[in-house]
Each structure stands twice: as structure tokens, then as C-alpha cells.
Amino acid sequence: MSSILGNKLKVSIFGESHGKGIGAVVDGFPAGVRIDMEELGKFMARRAPGKDKTSTPRKESDIPEILSGMLDGVSCGTPIAAVIANSDQHSNDYKNVAAVARPGHADYTGFVRYGGHNDVRGGGHFSARLTAPLTFAGGLALQYLASRGIFVGAHLRRVACVDDAAFDPVNLSREQLLAPGAAGFPVIDPDAEAPMREAIEAARLDGDSVGGIIEVAAVGLPAGVGSPMFDTVEGRLAFGYYGIPAVKGVEFGAGFAAADKRGSENNDPFLVDDSGRIVTSKNDHGGVLGGITSGMPVIARIALKPTPSIAKPQDSVDYVKNENAVMEVRGRHDPCVAVRAVPVAEAVTAIVLADMLLEQGV
Numbered sequence: 001m002s003s004i005l006g007n008k009l010k011v012s013i014f015g016e017s018h019g020k021g022i023g024a025v026v027d028g029f030p031a032g033v034r035i036d037m038e039e040l041g042k043f044m045a046r047r048a049p050g051k052d053k054t055s056t057p058r059k060e061s062d063i064p065e066i067l068s069g070m071l072d073g074v075s076c077g078t079p080i081a082a083v084i085a086n087s088d089q090h091s092n093d094y095k096n097v098a099a100v101a102r103p104g105h106a107d108y109t110g111f112v113r114y115g116g117h118n119d120v121r122g123g124g125h126f127s128a129r130l131t132a133p134l135t136f137a138g139g140l141a142l143q144y145l146a147s148r149g150i151f152v153g154a155h156l157r158r159v160a161c162v163d164d165a166a167f168d169p170v171n172l173s174r175e176q177l178l179a180p181g182a183a184g185f186p187v188i189d190p191d192a193e194a195p196m197r198e199a200i201e202a203a204r205l206d207g208d209s210v211g212g213i214i215e216v217a218a219v220g221l222p223a224g225v226g227s228p229m230f231d232t233v234e235g236r237l238a239f240g241y242y243g244i245p246a247v248k249g250v251e252f253g254a255g256f257a258a259a260d261k262r263g264s265e266n267n268d269p270f271l272v273d274d275s276g277r278i279v280t281s282k283n284d285h286g287g288v289l290g291g292i293t294s295g296m297p298v299i300a301r302i303a304l305k306p307t308p309s310i311a312k313p314q315d316s317v318d319y320v321k322n323e324n325a326v327m328e329v330r331g332r333h334d335p336c337v338a339v340r341a342v343p344v345a346e347a348v349t350a351i352v353l354a355d356m357l358l359e360q361g362v
Helices: 037-047 091-097 107-113 121-126 128-146 174-182 190-205 233-241 255-260 337-360
Strands: 010-015 021-027 065-068 080-085 151-159 212-219 247-252 270-272 278-280 298-304 314-318 323-327
Touching: 010 128, 021 128, 037 128, 037 337, 080 128, 121 128, 128 151, 128 337, 151 174, 151 190, 151 337, 174 212, 174 337, 212 337, 233 247, 233 298, 233 337, 247 255, 298 337
Parallel strands: none
Antiparallel strands: 010 021, 021 080, 065 080, 151 212, 212 298, 247 298, 270 278, 314 323
């Protein structure tokens, strides 16, 4: 099993949801980068549970204890290791999943893959709890990118058939990009918040859940980052995005909508702007051509399935006895995982882009 993301900048995630702690080792982070710990804490707090009814009531402070790699707030160039304590586990909620598979979860596949030795409490290493150290590592990468004039942001593009406005794919400013993350609820259009919250709450009260789509973007990237074939910007980002629990779909630029267009509609005309930069008049290519950045905003959307842990009884199997069974999920769960996944999408994007920049020495 590999829980490592990156080539030059390697992020290794460890721990289980109900173990003593979870954490990350960030290897290859450049020396001499001053980290604003208050800003890092604010970023991680966006992902932390227990804030309102859109998330699990599990209470975790998610404060990382940095063990190595930093001195007086500045990176040393050596591996940065951090541990986040687990302090609010209800492991007894998971006794019934030791043999009966929760639909939509990795209980059965994990049992088969690891011969029954996987930790099922809270999902173990499969849990979205592991996105806390991933967010820590991404928070470091975000500050490194910002020091180079590159910024990453995201918002809830869609929840339970309720749409938010989209990022401007051509003239996306840093302020517009970062505004949703600074809001209490990560949307561009304030009018989208109430109906999204209502849909999430309706599902929660019904013992159910809803999914969503996150739109993530990066601005300030130079043209020329990435490679064709199997080392594309899209491929590297998608690899990272699929490491986020519940992600089931990824698209860039016009994405699947491009299949319904003619080439004359989908192609983005080039031009030289008033500052002498080569740009495109629109951005259906999502900032990437031939796997390489064009200098336009990189735009991606990731689809997250509804939280599989729901209160309704569900048909399942006892995979030890090999017989049919009914699963009633206990525990505390997000009625919509997409809400807290917004900063996680930003974190993964930052890690991948920082890794590619460091690889190429750009």
C-alpha cells in the first residue's frame, strides 16, 4: 500500500481514524520558507469537523504537532513531520462492521485486500479523517506557492442539484479565487448558501446524505509546466484528487461538455493582450494544452459521491459467514462530505503543482 503523493515534493500520510494519531511527513520541501502558523491553522480549521450541521459532530482540534523540519517558523529543507492527535473516538460504534460490510465503504474490499487485518474502526486508513494531515501538507505547499505569486482556491460548485456561480475561467483574480475560502460557507454567490444548507439538512433529518461538485482553480502559474502523455498536469492532479475519499469524477476546463461541441466552438483562440502576454480569449482547455500549462487559470472540477454512512437500514452481507445481512450504520458522519472537502481539494492541488514546479526547476 502506498499513501505517498509526489516525486520531488513527497507527502506521506500515516495513521488510522481511531488510532492514537494521524500525520504526515513532507520530504523535499524547500529550505528557507517562512510559514505563517496562524494562517496554516485557519486553513486547517476549514476542514475540521464539528462546526455546524453540515458536518460530523465529532470534535477534533486538528492542531498539528510539528516534530521536525522547521526552526523558528522557517523550513529547514529536511523532512517536515507532523502528528495530529485523535481525541474523540467512539470505537464501539464500529463493532458491527467487523463482519458486515457498510454499503459504499471499503470494509469488504479492505478485508479481502489485507486478509482481515485492516483496522475497521471509523474506516481506519480509508477514513476521510486522513485528510487532516493531507490538509496540513497542502497548507505548507499553498504558502510556498503564494511566495511565488501562485494562488489556489476552490468553492462548492454544486450540492444536491443546487448550483453556485462558476469561477471566471479567463479573468480570475486572486481576490475572486480566495473569497469563497474566506467565507463561512465556501460559495461565490451568497444566495446559493441557504438552498444548499437546506438540501443538506433535509437529507440529514431523513437519515440520508447528498453529494457535490467542487471547482478548484490556480492562477499565476507560468506557461510550460508539465509534460505530454503520462506526466500531464491533468494526470498528476487527477491522481491526487482520487486520493480524496468519495471522489468519483474529475474534469478540466469544459470537461465532458466538450464532447458535445464542434472543434470551432471548443478551440480557444490565441491573442496577445495589452501587456504583451500570450493568452486565450476563452478557456475551455482549463489552462492545460498537451498536458502543459498555457498560463491561463487552471480549472478543475471534482465530483464527490454522497456520504455512504447513512442511518437507513441497508442490505449487505456478513463477509465472514458469507451470508446476507442488514447493516445499520452507527457513528457520527457528514451528511455532505463535499463541504469540508473544499480545502482538501485546494491542498492536493497545491501539493501537486508545487511538486511539478520543483521537479522542473521552474
